[in-house]
Structure formats: structure tokens, C-alpha cells
Amino acid sequence: MAYAADFEKALQVGRPPTICGLFPNSKALIVSGKVIDRAMLAKGKAVALAANGRNYFVIRGALAAAQRANAPLIIEIAKSEGGQKAYCAVNYWNIARIVDALCNELGITVPVAIHADHYGIKNDKDLAAAKVEVPTMFEAGITSIAIDASHLPDDQNLLANLEINPFIPKWAGLETEVGEIKGKEGLSTVPEAKFLIQGLNAHEIFPDWIALNNGTTHGLEASDAGIQVGLTADIHHALVPYKLSGAQHGTSGNSSERLREIAQKTATTKANVATALQMISWGLEVNDYGNAQLDGNGNFIKVPGEGMTEELWAEMVAYADSKGWKKGDYKNLNLTFENKFLAQPKAIRERMAKRVEEFAYKMMTEVFNSRDTAPLAVEAILKAGSYDLGPKGSQIEDPAHWTREQIVERAKSIAGDKGPEGNFED
Structure with missing residues (x-):
């Protein structure tokens, strides 16, 4: 009962003002992403599952798993998935609103953060639009954001982060990124990461997480090369003075053993799982990596009696074929078919969510070491006595050395291979 009492106290002080305004009578402990990070740090060598809620069933299943594991959870959606040109x-x-409703329906008592993942800024037009759009997202209940200007050169990445920061609430979780996620090409380096974080630090911006290109890709992973643990550890070690955690992208396609290494050998406290959860909710066969399996003809394997009905899956495949879509394009089916998913019988809907729950629970308890971290998250809220936990880091860089002109000049000395051009967006 001690946790129940603390949960009630955390509900009173731990929900950001935007959440209190949107859901004044809610019993859902929706919190800043900072809270989740602090809980993982308090346990040590623990990573929070960040589930990309591409459909209702992923969100429902992930929440149920988190409650079972007694672990705080991040529910997120990326700009490509859920922005103005969404495919979900x-x-x-x-x-x-979906998360809050489900938390109340299911009696979820673990803290949950709502994360805007991969908020991409690729040019000046994107940056101008972001200044209007980002505030609307927080007004709608987002409590954490990843600013991803990694597509830009190093100086422009840093400058974009600096320019958008005033539009992000100070209490919100903040992720930044160096190195565009594109597999083994264009891997992030220590100098690139230090440049970004030092420049932010000089301007009193203290991200909770940094995401890297450390060998992963988004979507369907064809190879098992995956995450480069050593590279990740080296970059995290170089950033120790800035008290930064790591965010791991592209976990689908990496074995459980590789992900355990990330938890044990790096400063990672957040791991995104997107494609795997989508495929699992649909009822497709996946391996330990979370990769959907293909039959001898190169087609996805629908497991009979799992996920959606066989009839609906056949309709989805026919639709994808009519569009000439390849396997990596199947994510685009989410938007067209979400209402058809919801219109299935209750038993079908329940098994879609249950399949996600089982996979996510295993990830939390057997891979990410986040079991029983919910009380640590609540403890962090109560210790702060506020929804705003404040920054982990403090200013150690001299702002006089990080003017716009100096940033542009400094960037010229950073050597690095950015990899091939192309659209590598999630």
C-alpha cells in the first residue's frame, strides 16, 4: 500500500500543467520524459521501453506490459508516423488522449511519458514550421520530444537545436540526435557528439538523451550487423561530464543479447521499438530480433489465430499489392486500416493487444532490466515535489566561445563521413 499512497501524491504534483488541463479528473500518471530517465538511472543498467504507438493495440499492449512489469513506459510517435503527413x-x-483513456480504463499506475520522436528539421522551412507546430503538440499532451536535425551538417544541427529550444517547455524530456540513422554508413563519432552537446551546454540546454547513428536502421533490418556497442560506449563515456543518457533507435533487427549489452555496457536509458510491435500486433511471425519472417516466396507469414483476422490480412496484402508496395512500405497500411482493426470482434482486438503485451513484457523484464522501476520514478517526482525535475547537467562550457560565427567555424574542423544521401526517415 506504500506505493499506492505515493502514487496518489505523485498524481497531485507529478503531472505537467498541460496534462492537468487536458485531463483534470484523470488517474493516469502522465509525466515528463525526464522522470522515466531518472528511474532507469536510479536502478542502473536499466533501459525504458519506448513503444512507437503506430496503432491502438500497440499502445494498449505496451501499457498492460508495463503494469505487469511495474516499469514506467514511454509511448511515442515519430513525425513520419504521426506528423502532418502521417502514415498512422x-x-x-x-x-x-488515447494513452490517458487507456490508463484509466486499464487501471495503469506506472508513470507514462508521451514522447514526440524524431521531430525532423531538415531545412529552414522545417525550422520555421516547428516554431508554430511544436507548441501545439505540447498543448495536446506531449511531455517529451526528440529534436532530430541530424540530417543537417554539424553546425546547422546545433544551430537548429538552439533556435527551436525556446519553444520546448523546460520541464519536458529532451532528446537530441547526432548522425542520421542509416545503418553502417555515416556512423556517429565522438567529436561530432561532443560538438553538439558542448554547444548546447554553453547555451544552458541540457538534453536528457542523445541518439546516435551507431549501426542501426529503421524498419525492416536485413542484416544482423546492428548496434555497435563499443562505439556507443565510447561516445557515452566522452559525454560523462555533461550527464547525458543514451537513446537507442532501431532496436528491431537486433538480438536480445545485443540489446542486453546496450543496457549493461552503455549509458542508454531509452530504447525505441517500432516495427516489431506493429508486426506483432498484426499477427505476423517474428524472430527473436523482432523481425518479421518471410516465406519461400518472400511474403510475410501470418500466424493463424494470432493478431487480426486472416480475411483482413488478405485485404491488406491485396491493397499493398495494388499500390506496388514493397515489404518496407507496409507501415503505410496503418492509416488506411486502423478503423478496420478497431471494427473487428472483441476477441480479435484483445488478442492483437495481448500479443504486444507478451513481447513488450519480455523485453522489459528479460532484456532491458526495467522491472520494478516504477517506484523509482514516483520517488523522483516526490523528491522534486514537482512535475519539473530540472536538468541533470550544469553549464560547464563558456558561451563566449559558442557564438553563431564560432559554431560555424568550429564545425569546419570536425572530420566525419555522413554516409550516402537519401531519405532515411523512420
């Missing part, structure tokens, strides 16, 4: 029905502006 779940988006930046409705995801908090």
Missing part, C-alpha cells in the same frame, strides 16, 4: 491514425495531437 495515431498522431502527435491525439496520442496523449
